[in-house]
Amino acid sequence: MNRSPSMFDVAKHCGVSHQTVSRVINGSPNVSAATKAKVLAAIQELGYQQNLAAKALATGRTQTIGVVSFDSTLYGPTAMLHSLQVAAREHGYRVVLNSVSDITNAAISDAIADLGNANVDGILVIAPRSAEEGSDLALNSRVPVVFREIRDGEKFAVVDIDQFDAARRATALLASLGHRDIAHIAGPLNWITATRRRDGWAAVADGPEASGDWTVRSGYEACKALIASGQPFSAIFAANDAMAFGAMRALREANLSIPDDVSLVGFDDIAEAEFYSPALSTVRQDFDTVGEEILSRLLAAIDTGSTPEGSLLIPGELVLRASVQSAI
Amino acid sequence: MNRSPSMFDVAKHCGVSHQTVSRVINGSPNVSAATKAKVLAAIQELGYQQNLAAKALATGRTQTIGVVSFDSTLYGPTAMLHSLQVAAREHGYRVVLNSVSDITNAAISDAIADLGNANVDGILVIAPRSAEEGSDLALNSRVPVVFREIRDGEKFAVVDIDQFDAARRATALLASLGHRDIAHIAGPLNWITATRRRDGWAAVADGPEASGDWTVRSGYEACKALIASGQPFSAIFAANDAMAFGAMRALREANLSIPDDVSLVGFDDIAEAEFYSPALSTVRQDFDTVGEEILSRLLAAIDTGSTPEGSLLIPGELVLRASVQSAI
């Protein structure tokens, strides 16, 4: 079992110094074409691969960013991670994942700390944040951190879709169609995202409210509860498409037609939404832009050695489909 | 800008040698309780964090596995990655992601090579594999690699759901209900998974066939094509739930009732499937088990320094719901 060749092996193999090999690998301009070719050939021949640990130790950089994600197959976290990966690869950065299975501040702090000594150059927290009171998020990271979501009052750098505004506009759309009683199926209210969307709804509408946990089933149950409550409503704004889909089933079972009896709006614009019956009106979130922006803020902080600051809110995009109708 | 404290700083701070600090950190049994406490206090006070790059350089281990995943929000890859992360964390391993955006052998080879010099202890390829002819997958990795899917003829270690068998059983179920003409909506046939499921269907049934790209829309189009072809069928086996959902819409538009006119079976058992109208019969894949098995094979190879070998096929689980009915 012979160990992998090092720079010295390559250097010896073609009669130069290891530093010259290093120069070739790192694209230094001051290497003659002849030696460069020689070195490259030796690298090829020996199957040399750079040892990143050694490089990291020498430079203090790893070209790796840590990502704190949420361990689930929910659409939001999944799509966000996907977009981020694409952005990271484009910028030549690797991604180390550290997902939390619950979104408490304690769990997220732990994840950040763990990534901190995994020698990443910076950290991106794309996991949803908890709305529950309790301990603050202790951020004693030596590397810059950018969030996708922060609590009111926190001063960390953040890039997100403007959840409140998007929800407000979605609800306002229903109101503008003449709906007076607009119900809401909220997400789990220990998620900040869920509270933002709820608040956006509440800023415009007044109507019955129930909450689920983002799943289809919970949307179904929540909608049944809304119906059973006896409170009138002619429209529902659901905090995500999956729950809206569950609501569709509940409405159908109650012999309520969409959109004739009840207009319905979701949130996310998942691929299926267009194919629901009827096609679902919803809010599209541009995760690609969020990914690019959040990463570029982090990279800027890494390069300048500064602490990332400021917040960027990207508007959601209303997508109008057959599930809404004028109330008149 | 003072650099992070090193072991030497901690050692000096409490008057021991750096090696003793190392022993405390790595839980060596031969440290007196008194010094241990002293060191721990100093670590706390200085906010010392271990430098993983240095540790990796010294030990040759990183406690990190590389994962080659597929860059998408499709259910399969997403769920697989999720399960894997959970398993990795349980075993104390970090995950470095390197996703490919196309599944050619070339792209996957590159991703493996890149992870290879990212100093990972082992590599897991959970990305779907391409069925297209062409260059073989060159596996010149210095660390062990386990796959989630291999081509016939490849001799790499592999752990997967038995796609062929699951598809065969799903189709056989329809046949046992008296269906003679069972159509198939295949996935993209440049995916091995799609060919396996198609082959499983073809092993039992004979009927019209169309193929999509896993999306709802493509299932809708494929089903319309099946209907337009005029060939008779009383059941459809779709290669995933999303396409089955698209097919539902096409059937409804053609005034065909499910399951009275056409029985329908999908594949994946996504959360929504139970709430389709009618609820969709499908095949559930136990990704958690795949994740655990694939990881434990890799870790075994890492520990023993051996090359991983052998294959494990985990059966899919048929889930029977309202979308199928006897043909009689």
Add this chain to the structure above:
DNA sequence: ATAGAAATTGTTAGCGATAACAATTTGGTT
């Protein structure tokens, strides 16, 4: 031809940890 500048190469010293071994302290027996 030759000095001086520019380009190219080589040498040495860390980065922060572990491994292997050496040195010291502690404890138990006679």
Add this chain to the structure above:
DNA sequence: AACCAAATTGTTATCGCTAACAATTTCTAT
């Protein structure tokens, strides 16, 4: 009290790379 073994600590070399500087070669202009 003296001695040996066991437990605890310290010392030095090393992992593979880059940074900083030193040395050499090559070119250009007189």
